[in-house]
Amino acid sequence: MMIFTLVLFTVFIIFQVLYIFVPLFVVKEKREYIRTKDEKAITILIPAFNEEKIIMNCIEGVFQLDYENYEVIIINDGSRDQTKELLIKELKMNRCIKRSVGALSYNQIKGLYKSTVYPKITMIDKDNGGKADALNSGIDHSESEIVITLDADSVLDPNSLNVINSKFNDQYILAAGGMVQIGQGFYGKLKNLKPTFYTKGLIKYQIIQYLTDFYLHRLTQTKFQSMTIIAGAFGVFRKSILLEVGGYRKTVGEDMDITLRCLTLIKAKYKKHKLVFIPEAICYTECPSSFVDLYKQRIRWQKAFLDCILNYKTAFFHKLGIAPSIYLLFDSFILGTINAFFTIIVCATLVATQGNYMVALAFLSVTFLLATYRSIVAMVISRRFGLKYGIKDYLRISWFIPYEIITYRLLGLIFVTFGTFMYIKNKEGWDVSKRDGNSFQTTPVRERMRKVSS
Amino acid sequence: MKTELVNILLLVTFVFLFSSIVNYYYDDFASAMDGNVDLLVESGSADSIKMIDQKNRESMELSLSEEQAETDSNVQAQLYSEIKANFIKSAFTITSRIFTKLYFHFET
Numbered sequence A: 001m002m003i004f005t006l007v008l009f010t011v012f013i014i015f016q017v018l019y020i021f022v023p024l025f026v027v028k029e030k031r032e033y034i035r036t037k038d039e040k041a042i043t044i045l046i047p048a049f050n051e052e053k054i055i056m057n058c059i060e061g062v063f064q065l066d067y068e069n070y071e072v073i074i075i076n077d078g079s080r081d082q083t084k085e086l087l088i089k090e091l092k093m094n095r096c097i098k099r100s101v102g103a104l105s106y107n108q109i110k111g112l113y114k115s116t117v118y119p120k121i122t123m124i125d126k127d128n129g130g131k132a133d134a135l136n137s138g139i140d141h142s143e144s145e146i147v148i149t150l151d152a153d154s155v156l157d158p159n160s161l162n163v164i165n166s167k168f169n170d171q172y173i174l175a176a177g178g179m180v181q182i183g184q185g186f187y188g189k190l191k192n193l194k195p196t197f198y199t200k201g202l203i204k205y206q207i208i209q210y211l212t213d214f215y216l217h218r219l220t221q222t223k224f225q226s227m228t229i230i231a232g233a234f235g236v237f238r239k240s241i242l243l244e245v246g247g248y249r250k251t252v253g254e255d256m257d258i259t260l261r262c263l264t265l266i267k268a269k270y271k272k273h274k275l276v277f278i279p280e281a282i283c284y285t286e287c288p289s290s291f292v293d294l295y296k297q298r299i300r301w302q303k304a305f306l307d308c309i310l311n312y313k314t315a316f317f318h319k320l321g322i323a324p325s326i327y328l329l330f331d332s333f334i335l336g337t338i339n340a341f342f343t344i345i346v347c348a349t350l351v352a353t354q355g356n357y358m359v360a361l362a363f364l365s366v367t368f369l370l371a372t373y374r375s376i377v378a379m380v381i382s383r384r385f386g387l388k389y390g391i392k393d394y395l396r397i398s399w400f401i402p403y404e405i406i407t408y409r410l411l412g413l414i415f416v417t418f419g420t421f422m423y424i425k426n427k428e429g430w431d432v433s434k435r436d437g438n439s440f441q442t443t444p445v446r447e448r449m450r451k452v453s454s
Numbered sequence B: 001m002k003t004e005l006v007n008i009l010l011l012v013t014f015v016f017l018f019s020s021i022v023n024y025y026y027d028d029f030a031s032a033m034d035g036n037v038d039l040l041v042e043s044g045s046a047d048s049i050k051m052i053d054q055k056n057r058e059s060m061e062l063s064l065s066e067e068q069a070e071t072d073s074n075v076q077a078q079l080y081s082e083i084k085a086n087f088i089k090s091a092f093t094i095t096s097r098i099f100t101k102l103y104f105h106f107e108t
Helices: A002-026 A055-063 A083-090 A131-141 A160-167 A201-223 A239-244 A254-268 A291-311 A322-352 A357-384 A391-406 A408-425 A444-453 B002-032 B066-070 B072-107
Strands: A042-048 A070-077 A093-095 A109-115 A121-126 A146-150 A154-156 A173-182 A234-238 A274-285 B039-044 B048-053 B058-063
Touching: A002 A201, A002 A322, A002 A357, A002 B002, A042 A055, A042 A131, A042 A160, A055 A070, A055 A083, A055 A154, A070 A083, A070 A131, A083 A121, A121 A131, A131 A146, A131 A239, A131 A254, A146 A160, A146 A239, A160 A173, A160 A274, A173 A201, A173 A254, A201 A274, A201 A291, A201 A357, A201 A391, A201 A408, A234 A239, A234 A254, A234 A274, A239 A254, A254 A274, A254 A291, A291 A322, A291 A408, A322 A408, A357 A391, A357 B002, A391 A408
Parallel strands: A042 A070, A042 A146, A070 A121, A173 A274
Antiparallel strands: A093 A109, A109 A121, A146 A234, A154 A274, A173 A234, B039 B048, B048 B058
């Protein structure tokens, strides 16, 4: 038992040290991307299901893009609220005809609409079929070489498409994930957002978590060609690759599934190609602001993860490749899921076994050191990417980091444990987290939406 | 230059803190190891002793100075320290073996 614990803990340390020091030594400084004349055609897909409160925030972000050659396809996936009516009214939409490839299957389309005031924006109105189904219909109707998938609660940074355009000059990049920032951690106007750490504890926890996950994990995984998930909130794909893998699979974790499909294709056919993380391409998302909503979101994530692991259980190593398989099995599955149960068992065993509680304390001390370091390095890296907080905020962060490790982070353990049981109980369940429409702490959009709803 | 300095500073601090923790809890790991080793004397002489850990299939040889060989407690202390080192080493060895075996299993 003891040797098994130590082996598992050694694996944990190896991964954590990689996550801390690889990005630290890889990231030097932020590269600036400016608008060029050579703009690739980009389609932004926004699937929407009952998003009347937040969809206009997303559209507002699109209006402010510093890019010309793009189109937006909003897919109303059978919303039961006023999403469709709001879009038709706000964007002054009329029925239109749009060509489709016809390569993917999806539920029946009821109508296609085009904005008369913003001709780049189209809406597909279709029967409800889930996010994957909605995205497939969008891909089928897109006319661009590059496709961006965006959640309806996400807002694109004005410069994000220029970064993507520049990065996709590299023909070996098949798909990429962008940086997802927590919108509630910013204030001001979209073109001049300022970060702030003066917010609710639950949001602070998610800010730290997102910075760590994206700046440390994704950068390290990109370095080792082992990125196993391109976040659904902000993913970029070559349309050809989406068609070649047969589009999205209808599952609770469609974003991870499509990433693994791309990895399979790379291993089988496009050896030199890769999936990357683009930290300079940013989108802002509204994170859950209550425990209940956070719980729903994380249960969904855990279900999605387990679904993909089981679905690809025969593909590890020989089909997915060595590095992605190691990250997925060891870091995500063994250390993430199994370790959640294991931690509880080991802690109980060590404490119950006389004299061994000091070993439990040793594990906790190392874990605390690694967790603190991860958060500190995430802040250092984010500063290198231009996310500079004020002195007061850094003081708040320095107090919050140790506090968060011994409080909020334990929630992760609970979510993983519950999520696993919930998956066994109901594989398909999808609990939607409530959003308030507060993408940022202050936005003109919020004021506008208040007027719309009143 | 500033970036490199920050990197080095963070690395050095981490190594220092990590090694301090490991050092501090070293004895506790060893005591938790009771029952995980099964030592058997293979051969011995006036200035050295060779032992084998039957459970972990690790052998160790200790060179003993005159003062150390004088008392049993000194020999035991040195053996104890050797066991601890082997224990930590074996954890890393097993981990690397797992990765290597997996690699060859799936690649060949």
